[in-house]
Amino acid sequence: MKCNRLVDVGRRQFLRGGLVATAGAAAATVVGTGQAQAQTALALVDYPANRLANIADLAVNEPMDIGYPDADSPGILIKLGQAVEGGVGPDGDIVAYSVLCPHKGWLLSYNAGDKTLNCPGHHSRFDCESGGQQIWGHATQNLPQFKLRVEDNGDIYADGVDELIFGRLSNVL
Ligand code: FES
Numbered sequence: 001m002k003c004n005r006l007v008d009v010g011r012r013q014f015l016r017g018g019l020v021a022t023a024g025a026a027a028a029t030v031v032g033t034g035q036a037q038a039q040t041a042l043a044l045v046d047y048p049a050n051r052l053a054n055i056a057d058l059a060v061n062e063p064m065d066i067g068y069p070d071a072d073s074p075g076i077l078i079k080l081g082q083a084v085e086g087g088v089g090p091d092g093d094i095v096a097y098s099v100l101c102p103h104k105g106w107l108l109s110y111n112a113g114d115k116t117l118n119c120p121g122h123h124s125r126f127d128c129e130s131g132g133q134q135i136w137g138h139a140t141q142n143l144p145q146f147k148l149r150v151e152d153n154g155d156i157y158a159d160g161v162d163e164l165i166f167g168r169l170s171n172v173l
Helices: 002-031 033-042
Strands: 050-054 064-067 074-079 094-098 109-111 116-118 125-127 133-136 146-150 155-161
Touching (some): 094 146
Antiparallel strands (some): 074 094, 116 125
């Protein structure tokens, strides 16, 4: 008897949910394309342009700790010594990555021997010479790479991120 009542309550809630969904769909149809485009625009992220360092501050294969787009998002800036994907500067070899593992957010450490970032949590590995591509492990996305720009005086700026930083619904909170 009690069980039947619960089934009945569940059925009513299901039907109510269906009505709400139908009403929502009808409203979306009436609203039309203009508003749909406006809602898409709201999802765009405005990244800050942050100065990270100057080219003169970097030594080959020695990562510098940085934070981008804010101090709660640790990363590294590194001059790899040979031109790579997404690399900037006169040698096309300067890149920057988030060091929060995309799997569960452990802090990655740099291995200068093979120029990878490695996770102590569950051992995912990411290639700094290939745009942060995952080469092994549990993570299901490549490492977020920071988009860099170099000014005439050698100042290096970060202007954006190409993947979602771990733990965020949006890269800029
Ligand atoms: Fe890095 Fe799991 S947290 S592999």
